[in-house]
Amino acid sequence: MTTPFHHLPGADGGAVPPPGCPAHATTGTGPGGLRRLYGPEHENDPMAVYEKLRAEHGPVAPVLLNDDVPAWLVLGHTENLHMTRTPSQFSRDSRRWRLVADGTVPPDHSLAPVFTWQPICVFADGRDHERLRGAVTDSIARIDTRGVRRHINRYSNRLVNSFCQDGKADLVSRFAEHLPMMVMCQILGMAEEYNERMVQSARDMIKGTATANASNAYVMGVLNRHVAKRRAAPQEDFTTWLVEHRAGLTDDEVSQHLRLVLIAAYETTANLIANVLRMVLTDPRFRAQLSGGHMTLPEAVEQTLWDEPPFTTILGRWAVGDTEFGGQQIKKGDALIVGIAAANVDPVVRPDPHASMQGNRAHLAFSGGPHECPGQDIGRAIADTGIDALLMRLPDVQLAVEEDELRYRSALMSRHLTALPVKFAARPPEADTVGPLTTASRTTPQPDWQVDSPGGSSAPPPARVPSPSPQPAQSPGHALPQPAAMRTPVVIPSQRRPVAPKRMWQAVTRWWRGH
Numbered sequence: 001m002t003t004p005f006h007h008l009p010g011a012d013g014g015a016v017p018p019p020g021c022p023a024h025a026t027t028g029t030g031p032g033g034l035r036r037l038y039g040p041e042h043e044n045d046p047m048a049v050y051e052k053l054r055a056e057h058g059p060v061a062p063v064l065l066n067d068d069v070p071a072w073l074v075l076g077h078t079e080n081l082h083m084t085r086t087p088s089q090f091s092r093d094s095r096r097w098r099l100v101a102d103g104t105v106p107p108d109h110s111l112a113p114v115f116t117w118q119p120i121c122v123f124a125d126g127r128d129h130e131r132l133r134g135a136v137t138d139s140i141a142r143i144d145t146r147g148v149r150r151h152i153n154r155y156s157n158r159l160v161n162s163f164c165q166d167g168k169a170d171l172v173s174r175f176a177e178h179l180p181m182m183v184m185c186q187i188l189g190m191a192e193e194y195n196e197r198m199v200q201s202a203r204d205m206i207k208g209t210a211t212a213n214a215s216n217a218y219v220m221g222v223l224n225r226h227v228a229k230r231r232a233a234p235q236e237d238f239t240t241w242l243v244e245h246r247a248g249l250t251d252d253e254v255s256q257h258l259r260l261v262l263i264a265a266y267e268t269t270a271n272l273i274a275n276v277l278r279m280v281l282t283d284p285r286f287r288a289q290l291s292g293g294h295m296t297l298p299e300a301v302e303q304t305l306w307d308e309p310p311f312t313t314i315l316g317r318w319a320v321g322d323t324e325f326g327g328q329q330i331k332k333g334d335a336l337i338v339g340i341a342a343a344n345v346d347p348v349v350r351p352d353p354h355a356s357m358q359g360n361r362a363h364l365a366f367s368g369g370p371h372e373c374p375g376q377d378i379g380r381a382i383a384d385t386g387i388d389a390l391l392m393r394l395p396d397v398q399l400a401v402e403e404d405e406l407r408y409r410s411a412l413m414s415r416h417l418t419a420l421p422v423k424f425a426a427r428p429p430e431a432d433t434v435g436p437l438t439t440a441s442r443t444t445p446q447p448d449w450q451v452d453s454p455g456g457s458s459a460p461p462p463a464r465v466p467s468p469s470p471q472p473a474q475s476p477g478h479a480l481p482q483p484a485a486m487r488t489p490v491v492i493p494s495q496r497r498p499v500a501p502k503r504m505w506q507a508v509t510r511w512w513r514g515h
Contacts, residue, residue: 030064037073037313037337038066038208043410046312050075050342059346060326063337065412066110066208069099071316071335072328077346077364079326080338083317084369087125089325090317090336092371094123097318098333110208111412113216114315115335120256122371129370131247136257137374139241143187148378149385154432155182156389161429164393168400171390171420172274177203179386180269180379184262187378189237190226198222202266207411219263223255261375267414268310268366269379274417275308276301276387281422282403297384299358305365306350306357310379312341312415314367340364341415397424 028041028049035053036042042049050073053061059076074080083090094117099105107116117123121132156179163169177199185194201215209215226239231251234240238261242254249257280300317336324330343364345353357363366373373379391397400421407418 030068032062034062034064034070036064036068037412038064046410046415047341047345050339054342058327060328060330060336062328065315065335069105069109069111069335071337072330073313073337073339073342074326075339075342075346076326077343077349080340080343080364081368083325083336084338084364084367084371087129087370089320089323091125091320092123092129092317093117093125094316094318096320096333097335099335101333108213110210110212111315113205113212114208114413118256119250119253120260122260132249132253132257133370133374135242135245135247135249136261138245139238140375140378142241143238143378145381148183148187149381151186152179152183152382152385153389155179155186156386157393157430158432160390160393161432164424164427164429167426168421168423171277171422172417173419175386175390176270176273176277176417176420179273180266180382183382184265187238188226188258188262189230189235189239190222193222193226199266202263203270203416206263206267206413219259220255223258223262224251227251227255227258264373265375265379265382268373269382271308271310271414271416272301272304272379272383273386274420275310276304276383277390278406278417278420279304279307280387280391281397281399281420282406297388298380301380301384302361302363303357306344306360306363307353308415309340309344309363309365311365311413312339312410313413314338314340315412337412338364338367340367393427393430394422394424397422399423 028036028039030036035049037046037049053063053073054075059074059079061073061075063071063073065071074083094100094115097105097115100115105115109115119132121129121136124132156175159175159178159182163174169175181199181202182191182194185191185198197218201218205212205215205219227243228251230237230239230243234244239254239258242249242257243251276297315335315337317338319330319332319334319336321332322330330336344350349362350357366376400423406420408415409418410416
């Protein structure tokens with residue numbers, strides 16, 4: 001193959017090594033001097049890579065994806081808005097990608113779960129998009145937000161119960177990674193499918209790892225069986241609403257949309273929770289304002305969406321025809337990437353990246369245009385309600401390591417905190433208001449499976465959540481963490497100076513949340 005960017009200054013115009021060959025080095029640059037959006041340099045500091053690209057190419061830059069597949073990364077805020085709002089120029093239909101059409105990018109490429117065309121709204125334009133997205137948005141509108149907030153609070157408390165007696169915890173593996181999946185499985189009507197494999201497969205399948213396709217197959221198998229079950233026996237849940245929607249979705253269309261909703265909501269919310277907690281615990285701007293009562297937790301969430309968006313990029317858009325865009329000559333069938341994190345710090349719209357963005361929702365954390373995330377308010381609710389519940393239970397929580405010891409792991413689409421170790425005064429668990437352990441929170445036996453990660457390593461597993469039945473020991477080679485088991489915005493009381501009538505405040509707060 002030859003790179004579609006051979007016309008750029010500095011490109012070598014020669015052949016690019018085939019995917020998977022040894023010539024694909026792990027350096028930050030590849031054929032023609034193009035920068036890679038994978039490998040050590042990008043994994044360690046993607047924002048630094050974005051700024052180098054901005055300095056070298058302006059608002060639109062040529063880049064290389066996994067296996068040195070060429071694409072364009074859109075860095076400018078204005079340019080991203082134009083691209084996402086103009087489907088007549090930049091389509092969401094990945095079948096337009098000429099490198100897929102000519103076989104250059106194979107069906108088993110590590111990013112295939114992200115770009116392979118599926119019968120879902122995110123790969124459709126025009127009337128097809130309106131029909132499919134209408135089914136999703138109508139079903140989202142039927143969700144009982146008060147009931148969802150009850151589940152968020154109850155699952156949050158259940159997770160905190162699993163480690164509150166220890167006086168320490170990793171809030172990523174014990175809280176942030178599990179709460180969104182617990183809530184989303186409940187919303188989809190498949191609470192019994194919540195387990196560690198679902199959690200890790202959901203995270204793995206969009207990372208471009210060696211096991212991404214296997215993780216995708218596992219998730220789709222679960223969803224296909226669930227849709228068949230709901231087709232035969234409808235319930236009051238999101239899946240049934242999609243199945244019965246007047247748009248007449250096929251079972252495959254329903255399954256694929258459930259995958260879209262589940263994965264998008266899970267990955268973004270898990271990252272958002274971890275990032276908000278990190279900022280509340282480490283950033284003087286947040287701590288001071290929260291302590292003084294000048295910033296609500298939802299406002300802290302919005303600031304985090306500017307500074308550390310859950311998705312850093314989204315692949316992608318595909319050029320409908322030849323066009324000039326951002327000073328570059330884009331060819332028909334070229335792939336373009338929505339550069340969310342880069343656009344959020346574009347100097348044109350944000351000259352001071354450290355300035356408070358309080359009250360400003362112009363970030364691109366949930367993309368934009370007709371494909372803007374329709375379920376973003378659910379993610380916000382899970383984050384602000386869940387974090388508030390945790391901080392109410394652990395008002396003295398503080399970071400257990402130095403801030404510079406925290407580490408991130410980056411892939412093409414997201415950058416997530418690998419661990420957030422904290423310490424606090426040990427305290428007894430609170431009563432489980434849900435009653436006996438249900439399938440939604442039960443720890444399941446660890447099966448014989450494993451997923452990869454771009455970093456090639458995993459953190460040691462945390463302690464298990466108490467389970468009603470004995471659990472088998474983890475087999476050698478499995479290094480995955482074990483499972484842990486919409487409220488009106490208020491200022492976080494846990495971050496203020498100690499208040500005497502604490503029990504009364506907690507009782508009032510729980511009543512307000514719907515307990």
